Amino acid sequence: MDIEIKAWLYDILSSIMEIDSFFTDIPKEYSSYRNDIRTRRAVERNIEIIGEALSRIMAKDTTIEITNSRKIVDTRNRIIHGYDSVSDEIVWGIVINHLPILQKEVQELSGE
Template structure:
């Protein structure tokens, strides 16, 4: 695997781990997320990183298959350019539904 792609995959994995760490000492509940502005902004920043890394991977090698890769890039763009229309519900949905799947896929790709 290309060294740049491998580096970006590790960036994604590290961003996922950081998001998970925000909930290490409390329940992973939407209400907890929504009530904590710092956590919300930190999660959004890490999703930006994931989306940017994903964009670079797609541009470098379009044959790499990662579930919802385009949607993650689109979410990154929404956070950056449409910051006033970012939905807590959408971000939370990514955290609880998509990031666990993404983690497994990235770990699998890094093992290849």
């Protein structure tokens, strides 16, 4: 596998682990997320990183298939360019529903 793709996969895994670390001392519940502006912004930043890494991977190697990669990239674009219309519910849905799947797929791709 290309060294750049490996680096981007590592960035994705690091961002997912960082998001998980935000919920070490607080419950991993929507209300905890919604009521903490710092956690929301930190999660959004990590989703930006994940989305950018996925975008680069998709551009470099079209044979790599990652579930919902296009949707995650679109969410990254929404956070960056439409910051005033970011839905906390959608971001939270990504954290709960999509990041665990993404983590497994990226771990398999990277051989971890």
